[in-house]
Amino acid sequence: MRATRFPLSTLRETPADAEVISHQLMLRAGMIRRLASGLYTWLPLGLRVLRRVEQIVREEMNRAGALEVLMPAVQPAELWQESGRWEKYGPELLRLQDRHSRPFCFGPTHEEVVTDLFRREIRSYKQLPVNYYQIQTKFRDEIRPRFGVMRAREFLMKDAYSFHLDGECLSREYELMHATYCRIFERTGLAFRAVEADTGAIGGSLSHEFMVLADSGEDAVAVCAESGYAANVELAPSLPPQSPRAAPEEAMEEVATPEQRTIAEVSAFLGVEASQHIKTLVVEGRDGGLVALLLRGDHSLNEVKTEKHPAVAVPLAFASAERVEAVLGCPFGSLGPVGLAERGAVVIADYAVAHLSDFVCGANREGYHLRGVNWGRDIAEPECADLREVVAGDPSPDGAGPLVIRRGIEVGHIFQLGETYSEAMAAKVLDEAGEERTVTMGCYGIGVSRVVAAAIEQNHDAQGICWPGPLAPFQVALVAIKAEQPEVHEAAEDLYAELMASGIDVFYDDRDLRPGVKFADMELIGIPHRLVVSPRGLQEGLVEYKGRCDEAPITLAREEVVAWLKSR
């Protein structure tokens, strides 16, 4: 491709409304343009990258035996009413009406449509298992789209749905998809981890997320280097401390802590470390009462795990300040477990809290705290549960060494769905005995457009994007310096022709611009390899080469350039 036939539309300045680096660079490199909130046009350069991701995904899905289909983006409400999601799905579902006032939605996902397809097409167990997939535009009316295509409303997704007679077959397909996803992300050249994930409201027994590791990632994952354990921190259990609790040394006393409300304030005021404090959070209980959750001062609440506790209302809701004062007779800043059960709250302690001795907590009296408090002596032994977010250094749940916390961007998610949709929509086949059997399902998603943004979050520098080779819009940038000199022009054209002929995807910057401008553009758009033809080198039959991430260029003999590049 020649630059004179491929307008780059790069920007020197960063558009003001782009917050994260991938969004900034995608705009500056001229990959995307915003049309409206959460809606983006892919320009030629960006589309080349998107297509590369798509192609890797398609090849590996095909290789795994999945069957590509293309389902409508617009779906009739009927199907969603049948599955029950027309009512359940919130305002994220974009609802439409056609000219006859019949209700439709723009699909945020395709379980209903694919289940309908399945029940119409597949009759016999002999046709199972089957895995349909598509690469298609989805729409989710996010409350707050942001970060460019990272969290857009309209986005490109690969979604796959498998159908099985039994759970064993589903498990095999799940494992195959797990392996296929690993191959896909390995091929993209990105650093990623497969992590155990919460199944959320979709339910099902097993779920993994695929995370591209990047410091700017929205998700936190807990990883154990020794065992390979990896899970979303939403899910990662914390183990109860193994050592015995230290014996009490201090007597319990009430101390005045005027105007000291937060753990940090009380900790500084009393000169006691936050890890010796108990933090008391009050949430709504399932039975309509209040539940007090006790956490160590330096720990934070894990809402996903907490919601699974039978005493806690779903969804998790913090009690209002008014309600806490009315029921417990004390404001937030001075709450503590001592005497709280008597005031009518269910008290649940995190395991780490139950392990404390001589701790500090609120006195349930405004402006006062207790110190030197001990379980079994000053207050009954608590009911315990796993309530907290794991932190770096915690033991891995499988008992093998410490956890490390890393940030990740969720780019893939696989679920064992079970019979939720096949049951609701009567997706059945005849088994060997001629009996009707409801099938069991898996679903497997990859955020194709998000992979592009995630790749940039993980691979960029001050100059711009540093594409991993498999995702790069072009492999080689060819820059001619002093191209107005006939020898240079001829040599560059000649090299361009040779690169093209040998199948190398080359971007030839034949624009009549100063070298600095061309170099800056080639680096911004992140082409992995750069060749420079100049009068200086040409005299000695040399061409300059520089990798996008290299410190300094090297020189190559003109004759060996193409062969050398092909070996890279």
Added chain:
RNA sequence: CGGGGUGUAGCUCAGUUUGGUAGAGCACUGCCUUCGGGAGGCAGGGGCCGCAGGUUCAAAUCCUGCCACCCCGACCA
């Protein structure tokens, strides 16, 4: 939905307080010089100052309403 902010050229932003003929840099067009790291000069093109009302001799500027976008939070999974 609540709070905060911003809307002026393709991009980044002045100008609004204190009403008086629409600005700069970058980008774009032409010419000249320059040319291995985002050159310089000269000459140009490009604006419903978010939209609609209102006040005024006069509105980018003041008032009212609306819209869009961004940030924080809540919501959602």
